[in-house]
Amino acid sequence: MRTLFYILQKEFTQVFRNKSMLPIIFVMPLVQMLILVFAATNELRQVDLAIVDYDHSTVSREMIAGIAGNPFFKVRENLANSQEAENLLMRNKIDLALIIPRHMDKDLTTTKSAQVQVLVDAINGNAAQLSLAYLSSVIGEYNRKVVISRIGGENNPIKTIIIKPTYWFNSQLNYKYYMAPGILVVLITVVGMLLGGMNLVREKELGTIEQINVTPIKKWQFIAGKLLPFLVIGLFDLAFGLLVARLAFAIPIRGSLPLLFGLASVYLVLVLSWGLFISTISDTQQQATFVSFFSLIVFIMMSGLFTPVESMPDWAQKLDFINPLYYFVKIMRSVLLKGSNFSDIFNEFAALSAFAVSIFGLAIFRYRKTS
Amino acid sequence: MIEVNEIHKHYGDVIALEKVSLSVNKGELFGLIGPDGAGKTSLMRILMSLLLPEGGAASMSGYDVVKDYKQVRLITGYMPGRFSLYPDLTVEENLKFFATVFGTTIQQNYHLIKDIYQQIEPFKDRRAGKLSGGMKQKLALSCALIHKPEILILDEPTTGVDAVSRKEFWEMLKRLKEMGITILVSTPYMDEASKCDRIALIQKGQLMSVETPQAMIKSFPEDLWAVRTRKIYDTSKYLELLPALISVNSFGQVLHLVTKKGVHTSKSIGQFLSQKGELDYSIEPSTATIEDLFILLMNHHKQN
Numbered sequence: 001m002r003t004l005f006y007i008l009q010k011e012f013t014q015v016f017r018n019k020s021m022l023p024i025i026f027v028m029p030l031v032q033m034l035i036l037v038f039a040a041t042n043e044l045r046q047v048d049l050a051i052v053d054y055d056h057s058t059v060s061r062e063m064i065a066g067i068a069g070n071p072f073f074k075v076r077e078n079l080a081n082s083q084e085a086e087n088l089l090m091r092n093k094i095d096l097a098l099i100i101p102r103h104m105d106k107d108l109t110t111t112k113s114a115q116v117q118v119l120v121d122a123i124n125g126n127a128a129q130l131s132l133a134y135l136s137s138v139i140g141e142y143n144r145k146v147v148i149s150r151i152g153g154e155n156n157p158i159k160t161i162i163i164k165p166t167y168w169f170n171s172q173l174n175y176k177y178y179m180a181p182g183i184l185v186v187l188i189t190v191v192g193m194l195l196g197g198m199n200l201v202r203e204k205e206l207g208t209i210e211q212i213n214v215t216p217i218k219k220w221q222f223i224a225g226k227l228l229p230f231l232v233i234g235l236f237d238l239a240f241g242l243l244v245a246r247l248a249f250a251i252p253i254r255g256s257l258p259l260l261f262g263l264a265s266v267y268l269v270l271v272l273s274w275g276l277f278i279s280t281i282s283d284t285q286q287q288a289t290f291v292s293f294f295s296l297i298v299f300i301m302m303s304g305l306f307t308p309v310e311s312m313p314d315w316a317q318k319l320d321f322i323n324p325l326y327y328f329v330k331i332m333r334s335v336l337l338k339g340s341n342f343s344d345i346f347n348e349f350a351a352l353s354a355f356a357v358s359i360f361g362l363a364i365f366r367y368r369k370t371s
Numbered sequence: 372m373i374e375v376n377e378i379h380k381h382y383g384d385v386i387a388l389e390k391v392s393l394s395v396n397k398g399e400l401f402g403l404i405g406p407d408g409a410g411k412t413s414l415m416r417i418l419m420s421l422l423l424p425e426g427g428a429a430s431m432s433g434y435d436v437v438k439d440y441k442q443v444r445l446i447t448g449y450m451p452g453r454f455s456l457y458p459d460l461t462v463e464e465n466l467k468f469f470a471t472v473f474g475t476t477i478q479q480n481y482h483l484i485k486d487i488y489q490q491i492e493p494f495k496d497r498r499a500g501k502l503s504g505g506m507k508q509k510l511a512l513s514c515a516l517i518h519k520p521e522i523l524i525l526d527e528p529t530t531g532v533d534a535v536s537r538k539e540f541w542e543m544l545k546r547l548k549e550m551g552i553t554i555l556v557s558t559p560y561m562d563e564a565s566k567c568d569r570i571a572l573i574q575k576g577q578l579m580s581v582e583t584p585q586a587m588i589k590s591f592p593e594d595l596w597a598v599r600t601r602k603i604y605d606t607s608k609y610l611e612l613l614p615a616l617i618s619v620n621s622f623g624q625v626l627h628l629v630t631k632k633g634v635h636t637s638k639s640i641g642q643f644l645s646q647k648g649e650l651d652y653s654i655e656p657s658t659a660t661i662e663d664l665f666i667l668l669m670n671h672h673k674q675n
Contacts, residue, residue, distance in 0.1 A: 006471040010460065017459050207455035211514070214419050214449045215472045216441065 007225035057105035181332035182305040197275030254339030270356035280366040379426035402567030403557040411557035448515035452526040458500025473518035505536030561662040591659035
């Protein structure tokens with residue numbers, strides 16, 4: 001134990017003597033929380049819509065007025081023909097074009113159904129779907145009014161089912177609530193994987209590992225000495241990032257903080273061990289950075305942080321069973337937003353613990369004092 | 372104290388050590404002399420249990436370097452060829468760290484390092500990375516000694532160190548030897564060989580000779596002449612045609628001429644040079660240096 005204490009003392013001295021360490025510890029959480037949370041959003045603020053009205057009837061004008069009154073759409077009216085709308089679409093001036101054909105009013109009266117055409121710029125598939133859905137719901141709303149006034153009327157109400165959704169745990173569908181916990185996961189993952197791993201490879205590059213290897217320091221003591229300082233820094237950064245998220249976005253903290261930090265410790269041991277494992281198989285910091293970076297990107301993109309895991313293909317969902325980020329993103333969101341307790345997330349905890357133990361073991365196994 | 376028995380090691384196609392056998396006595400200052408790439412570092416890393424041999428066995432103070440590597444590491448101090456202390460820790464922090472991981476304190480073994488450490492103590496709060504080459508060596512030696520090892524293994528400790536520091540360093544080794552520590556030291560500098568009790572000449576993974584420096588010089592089997600001339604290049608070209616020649620090499624301003632034993636005299640070589648029209652020269656018999664012997668053995672090895 002005494003040896004471990006001195007190893008830790010040495011590691012902490014070195015960490016805080018490193019000039020780039022303090023900016024990393026304090027600036028990175030600020031940048032990630034204050035910039036990434038805003039940037040990583042699927043929410044649409046305003047959509048440019050062009051309307052071509054060939055009908056010029058009361059019905060079409062009523063419908064256009066309904067759409068123009070919605071702040072979500074920035075409407076360009078009075079287009080001469082659909083060719084002009086297409087040109088605007090080509091030149092990225094608009095996202096959507098609504099084309100109302102001649103005789104819409106007449107069709108609605110005589111055949112009881114009418115058609116409109118919507119052109120959508122689908123370069124960004126996500127945004128295209130969202131804006132079309134908004135437009136459809138606005139037109140649908142108008143459609144319902146027409147149906148009620150023409151068929152039913154005040155005296156003869158028709159029966160419809162109206163869906164009134166309640167969004168649990170995030171009633172305003174505030175995407176920041178959703179993103180901030182995920183960005184926090186990325187934050188401590190980067191801290192753990194890069195800082196911890198770099199540290200061991202640095203000893204290889206400097207040659208100091210040669211001197212360490214001839215001492216009676218045990219493998220686990222050496223690895224623990226590389227792990228614990230960054231575990232502390234990782235937890236500190238989590239607390240700091242959480243504070244920033246709380247102050248900047250008022251994200252809810254519904255679950256227990258001790259539970260969250262306990263799980264974060266398990267997760268950090270896992271990530272740090274992964275970083276250390278990479279550094280045991282690398283000879284230079286450059287190699288280690290590259291391998292860490294590669295695995296980080298794969299883990300992050302597949303974690304469900306930006307895109308829901310449920311929309312991934314089946315095989316990708318199965319692959320996520322071995323993605324630590326997948327579990328921890330889930331844990332973070334559940335504990336912070338839902339207030340999940342330990343038994344709610346026991347499965348995720350069990351998976352993380354199993355990974356943490358096996359990767360830590362792997363790192364110790366791979367770190368050899370003899371070549 | 373150190374027993375090496377037919378140690379074998381290769382890296383891919385390159386043979387690093389070929390059936391090397393060696394024995395170092397207790398309290399001996401033993402030098403491993405050879406050029407870069409001769410296998411000195413590989414042998415030392417095997418002895419320090421940092422590298423596994425492919426064949427043969429080695430033991431340090433009776434402990435097998437493969438099986439009993441833990442004991443081996445406890446009783447030996449090692450100074451790798453490259454400075455390998457923490458550059459971001461201070462002089463004192465480095466020393467304290469290596470003392471504590473060996474379960475001892477600076478005070479406990481201060482008497483061992485006193486002579487050496489006193490010279491760098493004024494800089495004890497300076498980071499190790501900011502020390503000069505000579506001071507780095509002193510700190511590294513202190514760190515290797517702090518756990519009171521029976522054996523010291525020093526890999527080219529004087530490479531890249533100035534002449535004064537080199538001399539000081541050898542004096543320190545002599546004092547450590549007097550304290551009863553067995554020292555195995557490697558160097559590419561032939562002139563340092565005479566400072567050792569015994570030396571081994573190593574080349575391409577093979578030991579060519581193991582002897583005391585004096586005996587090694589005495590054992591020089593051929594005749595050696597020192598030839599002084601103004602036109603070193605021309606004269607050496609002429610001498611290459613001399614009958615019974617073994618080699619001619621320039622040692623600064625002097626040519627060392629090696630000829631088969633008992634064939635030539637100063638006079639016969641002088642006559643040969645005069646025939647070639649070379650008149651401005653002096654020839655005298657000379658005693659061999661370790662370097663002469665090394666070159667002779669190296670050429671001999673090449674021919675075989």
